[in-house]
Amino acid sequence: MKTINHWIHGTHQSSAADRRGKIFNPATGQVIAELPMGNAEDLEKAVNSASNAFLAWSKSSLTKRTQIMFRYKQLLEENRKILTQLINLEHGKVLSDAAGSLQRGIEVVDFACGIPHLLKGEFSEQVGTGVDCYNTRQPIGICAGVTPFNFPAMVPMWMFPIAIMCGNTFILKPSEKDPSCAMKLAELMKEAGLPDGVFNVVHGDKEMVDAILDHREIKTFSFVGSTPVAQYVHSKASENGKRVQALGGAKNHAIVLPDADMEQTANAIIGAAYGSAGERCMAISVVVAVDSIADQFRDLLVSKANALSIGPGDEDKNDMGPLITAEHKQKVLQYIEDGVSSNAELVLDGRSHPIASENPGFFMGPTLFDHVKTDMKIYLEEIFGPVLVIVRVKDFEEGIALANNHQFGNGVALFTSKGSYAREFVNRVQVGMVGINIAIPVPLSFYSFGGWKDSIYGDSNIYGEEGVRFYTRIKTVTTRWPDIKEESKIDLSMPVIE
Numbered sequence: 001m002k003t004i005n006h007w008i009h010g011t012h013q014s015s016a017a018d019r020r021g022k023i024f025n026p027a028t029g030q031v032i033a034e035l036p037m038g039n040a041e042d043l044e045k046a047v048n049s050a051s052n053a054f055l056a057w058s059k060s061s062l063t064k065r066t067q068i069m070f071r072y073k074q075l076l077e078e079n080r081k082i083l084t085q086l087i088n089l090e091h092g093k094v095l096s097d098a099a100g101s102l103q104r105g106i107e108v109v110d111f112a113c114g115i116p117h118l119l120k121g122e123f124s125e126q127v128g129t130g131v132d133c134y135n136t137r138q139p140i141g142i143c144a145g146v147t148p149f150n151f152p153a154m155v156p157m158w159m160f161p162i163a164i165m166c167g168n169t170f171i172l173k174p175s176e177k178d179p180s181c182a183m184k185l186a187e188l189m190k191e192a193g194l195p196d197g198v199f200n201v202v203h204g205d206k207e208m209v210d211a212i213l214d215h216r217e218i219k220t221f222s223f224v225g226s227t228p229v230a231q232y233v234h235s236k237a238s239e240n241g242k243r244v245q246a247l248g249g250a251k252n253h254a255i256v257l258p259d260a261d262m263e264q265t266a267n268a269i270i271g272a273a274y275g276s277a278g279e280r281c282m283a284i285s286v287v288v289a290v291d292s293i294a295d296q297f298r299d300l301l302v303s304k305a306n307a308l309s310i311g312p313g314d315e316d317k318n319d320m321g322p323l324i325t326a327e328h329k330q331k332v333l334q335y336i337e338d339g340v341s342s343n344a345e346l347v348l349d350g351r352s353h354p355i356a357s358e359n360p361g362f363f364m365g366p367t368l369f370d371h372v373k374t375d376m377k378i379y380l381e382e383i384f385g386p387v388l389v390i391v392r393v394k395d396f397e398e399g400i401a402l403a404n405n406h407q408f409g410n411g412v413a414l415f416t417s418k419g420s421y422a423r424e425f426v427n428r429v430q431v432g433m434v435g436i437n438i439a440i441p442v443p444l445s446f447y448s449f450g451g452w453k454d455s456i457y458g459d460s461n462i463y464g465e466e467g468v469r470f471y472t473r474i475k476t477v478t479t480r481w482p483d484i485k486e487e488s489k490i491d492l493s494m495p496v497i498e
């Protein structure tokens with residue numbers, strides 16, 4: 001059995017911990033590797049390495065960092081196929097989807113190559129007589145990131161390229177369900193010329209995350225995962241004096257108005273609901289349909305969902321792969337039970353798809369509920385599987401109110417052909433990332449990513465300029481170069497510059 005080790009100081013290192021986790025191929029249900037559930041002793045080694053590397057790395061020239069990041073980008077492109085296959089093998093998503101997510105990660109590396117432009121600071125000449133003032137952004141120290149299973153390459157790449165380009169060292173704890181991508185990303189950083197210790201990868205679950213949260217030398221904590229854990233790590237990291245950004249779960253609504261193009265809208269929503277088996281934080285999981293078109297739109301969704309091909313993600317013909325684990329599949333099936341028992345209309349039942357029973361992998365078919373009410377669990381909670389619910393409303397006002405009143409505020413979409421509705425929606429909707437006639441409005445790397453309400457804790461979005469601000473701190477310098485012969489006197493009052 002293959003064992004995945006930690007990546008500390010540029011080498012694979014075994015763990016002091018006894019506990020081991022299993023990694024599955026979700027398309028076959030078989031265990032393909034195991035990994036250590038690391039502990040504080042393992043973390044200490046990574047922190048020592050990151051700490052020793054920090055001084056030299058933080059003083060390295062911007063030119064050198066940029067050259068390494070450019071080489072890294074090139075290596076990522078050369079290794080695109082291997083990385084895509086690794087995503088597919090351990091996560092299960094189809095290869096085209098895996099390749100798309102990798103590309104979105106590489107775009108953050110593109111952005112990171114240009115970070116020197118954002119570290120320039122500000123300079124004011126002559127703020128007082130003979131006095132100049134400037135500020136500069138300096139690295140913070142050791143930064144840590146904890147990431148979810150659903151984007152094993154992209155989400156880690158939202159964090160470490162930015163932190164490292166800003167002069168920090170970084171410790172990543174990827175998801176224990178699909179950690180191999182993170183290992184490959186680390187190996188390629190070394191190949192690109194990154195000094196040992198600047199980027200480390202440790203494995204584990206809550207025990208390792210708690211060790212990171214408690215470690216005094218780790219200065220920032222970046223998290224992406226479910227809302228209960230985001231809330232927990234945000235409060236613990238804050239208590240421990242760390243700078244923290246914590247992105248949580250979602251329940252993204254797509255509001256469909258009668259003037260929308262039904263065909264285009266249905267295609268977009270099917271992709272956003274069932275792509276990656278619904279295991280995306282930007283998945284559309286609620287369709288809010290205005291009554292007058294609800295029947296017609298539901299029929300379109302049903303026919304398109306029925307046409308999807310479900311199966312192993314490494315077969316080109318398939319549109320949707322398996323769920324991540326048997327345990328997660330069970331959780332999703334339980335939500336379907338809940339929906340049925342709360343009297344929502346089960347229009348498409350993913351449990352009865354032949355692949356759900358015939359294949360030993362963690363497959364199920366697309367599921368669609370209609371006439372869902374806002375007090376039902378399947379409406380209120382994040383399911384994180386291929387389950388789409390339709391809520392019917394009488395008009396635009398009722399639709400926007402639903403999105404605004406929901407606990408989560410990660411992404412939202414409006415489908416319409418009327419600019420006046422679109423403009424009103426963008427202005428009033430209480431959600432962080434908005435799509436107009438776009439079902440998955442993931443901002444590019446030169447913007448930033450983050451939701452509102454219970455989809456984020458902390459006041460910083462991830463990547464983009466927000467990322468640069470998060471991974472640096474401002475130092476402001478006031479300078480005066482008096483002539484040595486200039487007369488001076490003691491003055492105990494608050495200095496006022498003239």
Ligand code: NAD
Nearest residue numbers: 147148149174175205206209225226229247248249250281
């Ligand atoms: P998760 O919260 O179970 O795990 C995320 C990370 O936290 C993992 O590395 C895991 O080891 C660790 N962890 C799990 N339980 C913990 C605990 N009790 N204490 C400390 N650490 C713990 O999430 P997941 O199942 O891996 O990923 C799916 C979730 O991530 C969904 O809720 C999804 O919406 C969310 N997500 C959000 C975004 C976003 O940008 N907002 C992006 C991707 C995924």
